[in-house]
Amino acid sequence: MHTQIIPADDELAVISAAGNLTAGNLVGLPTETVYGLGANGLNPEAVAKIFEVKGRPQDNPLILHIADPEQMDMFCHNIPESAYRLAEAFWPGPLTMVLPAKDIVPLSTRAGLPTVAVRCPDCDVTRRIIRHANIPVAAPSANISGKPSTTTAEHVLHDHDGKIPLIIDGGACAVGVESTIVDLTENPPRLLRPGGITPEQLIAVLGDLVIDKAVTAQIDKDEVVKAPGMKYRHYAPAEPVIIVAGERKKAAEYIHRHFEPGDRVLCFEEELPLYADCNPLSYGQEADVNTLSAGLFAALRELDDSSIGKVYARCPVGGGVAYAVQNRLKKAAAFHIVDAEVAL
Numbered sequence: 001m002h003t004q005i006i007p008a009d010d011e012l013a014v015i016s017a018a019g020n021l022t023a024g025n026l027v028g029l030p031t032e033t034v035y036g037l038g039a040n041g042l043n044p045e046a047v048a049k050i051f052e053v054k055g056r057p058q059d060n061p062l063i064l065h066i067a068d069p070e071q072m073d074m075f076c077h078n079i080p081e082s083a084y085r086l087a088e089a090f091w092p093g094p095l096t097m098v099l100p101a102k103d104i105v106p107l108s109t110r111a112g113l114p115t116v117a118v119r120c121p122d123c124d125v126t127r128r129i130i131r132h133a134n135i136p137v138a139a140p141s142a143n144i145s146g147k148p149s150t151t152t153a154e155h156v157l158h159d160h161d162g163k164i165p166l167i168i169d170g171g172a173c174a175v176g177v178e179s180t181i182v183d184l185t186e187n188p189p190r191l192l193r194p195g196g197i198t199p200e201q202l203i204a205v206l207g208d209l210v211i212d213k214a215v216t217a218q219i220d221k222d223e224v225v226k227a228p229g230m231k232y233r234h235y236a237p238a239e240p241v242i243i244v245a246g247e248r249k250k251a252a253e254y255i256h257r258h259f260e261p262g263d264r265v266l267c268f269e270e271e272l273p274l275y276a277d278c279n280p281l282s283y284g285q286e287a288d289v290n291t292l293s294a295g296l297f298a299a300l301r302e303l304d305d306s307s308i309g310k311v312y313a314r315c316p317v318g319g320g321v322a323y324a325v326q327n328r329l330k331k332a333a334a335f336h337i338v339d340a341e342v343a344l
């Protein structure tokens with residue numbers, strides 16, 4: 001199979017992508033978060049191709065992408081008033097809501113659960129494709145399962161060249177990490193995955209929010225999960241990743257003591273001089289966490305090299321978007337964190 005890339009501003013982009021989706025094919029689609037591997041979310045055979053091409057575990061639910069907030073009622077029932085308030089505040093945008101699913105949504109799309117994860121992406125071309133195809137699009141991130149996510153069309157081509165017919169090139173993703181996921185089938189609502197919409201923003205609308213344990217720690221492989229990215233090791237390069245926490249100079253001292261030939265350092269731009277002899281790679285500025293969010297996955301993909309020994313990574317602290325960056329790095333490191341303030 002030949003994989004074609006069409007720029008998002010090409011007049012053929014919408015027609016070609018919609019035609020492939022309605023025909024049951026997979027399409028690489030841009031969003032503001034990451035690129036998705038899209039299929040007709042109402043077609044079980046098309047959805048099965050996502051799991052096959054990605055190597056994705058069957059118990060990992062997919063997100064159903066819609067073109068307009070009003071379409072939420074087509075695929076969900078018993079929708080709480082809080083969902084409409086969140087949609088008004090953050091859709092289109094990087095927010096996914098877990099809601100009771102109508103029978104029209106196949107069990108394969110929702111991993112056999114009575115719920116479905118739904119979002120309206122802030123990407124004009126993808127919403128136009130969904131409208132033209134007149135179907136919701138099930139789309140996880142377009143990376144090979146477990147590997148760093150795709151934030152450019154070139155990343156998608158690298159992972160799926162010859163395996164899918166079409167990729168729509170919408171440029172680099174602005175947010176750079178997957179959407180925030182909040183479960184509204186519980187009271188109070190539960191944060192299942194942090195992202196571009198922060199816990200603080202959710203609390204401002206919802207009034208209360210519970211943080212699921214999967215956000216801060218590895219959960220058991222036998223647990224049933226309601227959303228993507230909760231159970232398995234995700235976003236990880238080939239080699240082990242070790243997060244080194246603590247004050248800047250203490251962290252540098254720890255890394256220099258343990259650094260071996262073939263290792264790499266993933267750090268903030270401000271810290272590059274501290275690691276000049278450690279083959280460092282910056283993924284953004286500590287002073288501007290949005291650059292860390294946008295640059296994280298591109299950096300992790302650059303480090304996805306089996307010839308590298310270990311990656312020592314520096315992670316931002318605090319809330320807001322930094323909370324999402326922390327979550328992705330901790331997942332990539334399988335929660336292997338060293339505190340340089342106390343470690344030898």
